[in-house]
Amino acid sequence: MTFIKYKSIIVAFCCFLTLCGGCKKMVEVPEPVNTITTIETFSSDATATSAVAAIYNDMIAGGPGRNFAFANGATTINAGMSADELHHFGYVSLFETNTLNATDFPGITWTAPYYDIYIANGVIENLPGSPGVSDAVKTRLTGEAEFFRAFCYFYLVNMFGDVPLVTTTAWAHTDTLHRSPVELIYQQIMNDLSDAQTRLPEDYTVSNGQRITVNKFAASALLARVYLYTKNWAGAVTQASNVLTASGLYGLVSDLNQVFLANSQEAILQLQVGNYYPYTTREGHSIIPYDSTANPSYYLSDQLLADFEPGDQRRFAWIDSTDYNGTLYYYPYKYKEYVGSDGDIKEYYMMLRLSEQYLIRAEANAQLNNLSDAIADLNVIRERAGLADLPNTLNQSEVLAAVAHERRIELFTEWGHRWMDLKRTGQADAVIGAIKPTWKSNAQLYPIPASELIADPNLTQNPGY
């Protein structure tokens, strides 16, 4: 009896000790099957390339939900309404009245570029210490990430002014950042782009000739724009010239209807539209009415329509109209497909194109008083639009005015060019104030989403919100 008793107790406790000994192992789970860790992500060329592809994908598809987002149409449309280009059909948008508030304001203009910056930061900080990734791939991917980080900061700084400068994924270091002055952000952008230029290839071999990956000229093109915005005229001329003289790679497409097609000669960088519904750009799908009698979602302002010179072919190639209940509404028609066809994607989303480089160089040259060079570049654009050349007799301010006009017409409803031009040239108050009674000068900067101010006590709001 006693023997049995002790034996049982001993056996039981032995079982227990085994149990305790195994505890540590028992509470370890294998890594989740549907995700991989950062170390695994940067363990090979293929996976590291996938990480960078996430930036491209996020921009064109707007993340897993595939929404209308910062880099697939929202910037064009929102900034277009903030400026004097677009109206929302059916109701008056807060963008249009320039009366955004920090609570209702859709935060994608803020969060999406920052998410892309997060991925870019992850790539930039993890690649150097990743033995599994080849040097060539490391160099190129770092360049691509730097380009996108610069691109996103460019839009942040132009929409919001001073913004937090996040250059690491370590949340414990970034979650209480203050806003950095615009100059500092531009400095970061210029550093990134200059470095990217040294890392990126000069062609599109990576994407088999498709203009859907970042190359050196994309970095130059963006850097030209940044120099223009920061009034480094000579720098702008140099960088724009880099692109404009890239032998054989780029040229203006003579048929205006073909400018926005996939891999158009004019494209420096396009985002590839994937083979899924609507088989076309999200921007085109959002703007173009689904048939000729439907109401448009957005339509062009009378001011913009009136600014076209008679005979400007862009007025016909890039604008279409719909008759809704007896009223004719005009809408942007640069992208022409509301829904494309499965397996036959015709249009890609244009990020950077050559005509902007002509206009950048023209403006910078005009500022440098190289007026004939400036006029020559303007005339390249005008000729394609079927317009007469500008005379060489224009003075500096006339040339600058001509550049501004040409930018407005050539780049209308594209990536917020008009909105940013009005602001950087100090015209916003005069131009928008004249047509919108609700305009206030502080509306030049969007409000920072209220939730961000709540999450970061060091963040301050833009004036007036």
Next chain:
Amino acid sequence: MDFRALCKPKRASFSSSAKGGWEGASKTFRVMKITAILLLIACLHVSARSLGQEVSLSLKDASLENVFKEIRKQTGYNFFYKDEWLLQTNRVTIDVRNAPITQVLDICFRNQPFTYAIVDNSIVIKPVGEFQSSNAPPAKVDVKGTVYNESGQPLAGANVIAKKTGKGTITNAKGEFVLSSVAENSLLIISFVGYASQEIKANGDKGIRIYLKVAVDELDKAIVQGYGATSLRLSTGNIGVVRAAEIEKQPVLNPLLALQGRIPGVDITQINGYASAPIKVEIRGRNSIDDSYPSDPLYIIDGVPLTVLELTGRSGYSQGSVGFLQNGLTGPAVGQSPLFSINPADIESIEVLKDADATSIYGSRAANGVIMITTKKGKPGKTQLNIHVDQGVNKVTRFWKMLNTPQYLAMRREAFKNDNIVPDQGNAFDLLTWDTTRYTDWQKALYGGSGKVTNAQVSLSGGDARTTFRMAATYNYSTAITTAHGADQRGSLAVSLSHRSLNQRFGVSFSSEYSFTKSDMISLPGTVTLAPNAPAIYDSAGNLNWKDWESSIGNPFSGLLQPYVAKTNFLNSNINFNYQPVRGLNLSTSFGYNNGQSSQTQLFPIASQDPNYQPAGSAQFGNNSNKNWIIEPQISYDLQVGPGKLSAMVGGSIQNTSTEGIYIYGSGYTNDALLRTISNAPQRDASDNYGEYRYAAIFGRLNYNISNKYIVNVNARRDGSSNFGPDNHFGNFASIGAAWIFTEETWIKNHLSFLSFGKIRGSYGTTGGEGGAPYAYLTRWSSNGLRVYNGVQPLAPTQHANPNYHWQLNKKLEGAIELAFFKSWVSVSVAYYRNRCDNQLLNYPTPEFSGFSSVVANLQALVQNAGWEFTIGGKGVHTKYFSWAPSFNFSINQNKLLSFPGLATSPFYKTRFLTGQPLNTIYLLHYTGVDPQTGRYTFEDKNHDGNISTSSGSTDDRYPHKISPTFATGFGFNFDYKGLNLSFFFTVKKQTGINAIAQGASPGIVNQNQPIEILNSYWQKPGDVANTGRFSIMGSADPNGYIGQSDAGYTDASYIRLQNISLSYSLPEMVMKKLGMARCVFFLHGENIFVITKYKGIDPETQNFGGLPPAKTFTGGISLDF
């Protein structure tokens, strides 16, 4: 025997005619002694019989005299007593079958001023005290016996204690005990948890058989606790229980709903009216400051935890857990409660574990309490067949009166006038295009119907002393109150088996419940606020009417043709092996497994979409799999140590949970007939969610019980969880509880005899919390939902990682007093608790510019829930035919953010919490009325900056308003009259809720109808003093928009609800005997009958205007036992 020497009987008597005093009785003795030899043979015969002498008696309120006659008839024993004594005796009610004579006599003499002694074949009666007057020490005997329950199953581990000395032992596997050298005829108390204790007299008989009866007193009924059983009497912790009898009265599909209002401190809220909807359960207030963690307790079904991992991030504090819906689909009910798969009719009891003593044995997962569900088991005895059938209806509880068409149109026209805007096609289609003579009451159109309810169950149970079984099959069917679609069905099978070996040492028990549920639902468009003149849903051909609806808004009823069907298979099984090698030692291992497999389909046919857009059909398919397995070896050892019983238990637990969700989206279908399968989809898109969780623990309990008077209980647990980073896996939790049953003290017994039970208990201890999703410590990159770019499948980061977070700690303190008066005629208990939750584990908000909006981390914030719980119960009034018993519970919880270092500069939280205030506080503007000049709502400019603002940084909205219930009460009455039973149960809540009038769209917006109340007093022209501001078509762009963020946006949402009413009638025994039945009950049950409230809106509990409100249900049926 010594006492015989004291006796001086004058004459013998065993009849009622016996005369004379005690002297006579003693003399008779002597006479009988002399004649003993003559009767030797007979005596031997009698005594031989008497050792195993058994009596069967069934008498009600009988005189002692009659009892004696009966016993004599059966046994031949003679009785000796004085006749006049009989006048002092109490009447006796007794019901025994084949019981030992001593036991029968004990019952007869329990409340008598007399006692008895068996002398040879005679029974001698004496006044109490006379036997003790012996001047020689009583003889010592060894008492041997076996303890059984009424069904004849031996009870292992029963306690046998000598009442006077406290000396005791426990029974072995066969129920046997030996208590050596106790004073002869001293009293022994035999007790076992869940049974009424019995007292026997010690004598040297070999093999007394003691049959314990299942307790009828609430105090002694068994209640399930973590890894064991206890009773309200012996428990040192706080465990609330709802038993089958109460559950059966409630026609609910989800067993959690049967708890509504029944247990103090337990707040059960149905999130919406769909039967399978998530249910928010909150026990003793909110512990976590994080909105994204549900307040769900740990659910344990027959020992198997029902853990579902959170993978989608769509669960939350206010909306509960999405449960089985972990693939990203939303579904009309916004989740599926896992408990919906449990059939309430198979439940024996639901226990709610609240304080540290009860919960800390579950360690890390018990911070929010534990709900344990125990299914019905078979009982030995006659095989019993039960058939239960009922049918009934579902209907919406109340409608909300909205503006009719002329009123609505007048409001709209006035809004245009106020705004000075000319109505046009874009902003006034309701005035210009729509038929202004139409009228539809959208509430009636959408959920004005009545649903049908059918429930049927067949069960068979029975067994013998070694093997028992129960098998049941149930079918429930309930159609929704929506007019278009919708039904819930559940079929379930339950099996339980148990067996013990012949030597009773080895035992096995098995229980398994399988259920299949099918919920067919439609998304109710939040369209009960549609304009009353909005076009018809369907056109004349019966298709969705697209022609008349404005294309800019579309026909909002496409959901009616987009059916959602969820099918779930759920299996919960548990098998327990146990072995008792020696007395008191019990080795057991429990293996448990549950598996919920559910699939959802939602179709978006072409017919449900606007034909103008050349739509294609699409379909969503979801699959979820949730598995838990658990192995729990345990050793328990009970022994008598000193004056008390020591129960020690150690155990281990290994659990593995995996939750998976797969979502498949098919689109581009060109024909609705092809929709039902993904195979026909021209395009497919899929994603999955996956989580695995492992958990290991060792735990132990020490319980020391001295004479059921002083009880100490210590629990400890060490837990490891895979939810934490490698360095933070383990956490330790412990508790101590103690109870003093002061009514066991002699001086209380003697002086406060009206007090039948009194206990003071207290406990203190810790439990933990693990937070939400698994893998939050890892960096994660995923391709989920991402499209190929340039031939490369992207990999995107999905979360901030934090390897450093660790367990959060919940310290629970409780003190309580429990009293019962006049033999449990009424019982009262009062408990005070104070829980403090520290080291808050939460999704710490990070600014989105850092990449993600949150990271899982610990925060040094301390949240306190303190409160009182009162219950009143008891047997109530009991007469022969009539009984009346009230039940009442009341709880009040005060939630408070006790400390939060750095709150003032904390991100995020500084605008949401104030130390000293409850977590469920909202900060609102102070509404100061409608400006008579402008008709706009005005608010107090608290910070005097000239602006009214609710945005961060502004302090205008710093008026705190508590939105948790102030108190909750449940009370009910139960009446019995012969076979008739009537019971009511009311729930009461005092709370603040959303003001449905002010939180809706502001009056005047296109296609937004308003409640009739706005017309009572609204602004029309300068100078008007009104309650409702000017009508405007601008909506929130207008400053009217702030009303919802002001104190005017909230209102009293207190209510009294007749939660349940039940009327049943059992046919009298006589009739049933003729019919060959054991029981036949007709019943009517009603749930959610009516609500009394000042609240304007549909339901003060859901406060969700537009969603499906909870329905009321009436059913009637019959239950037969054969």
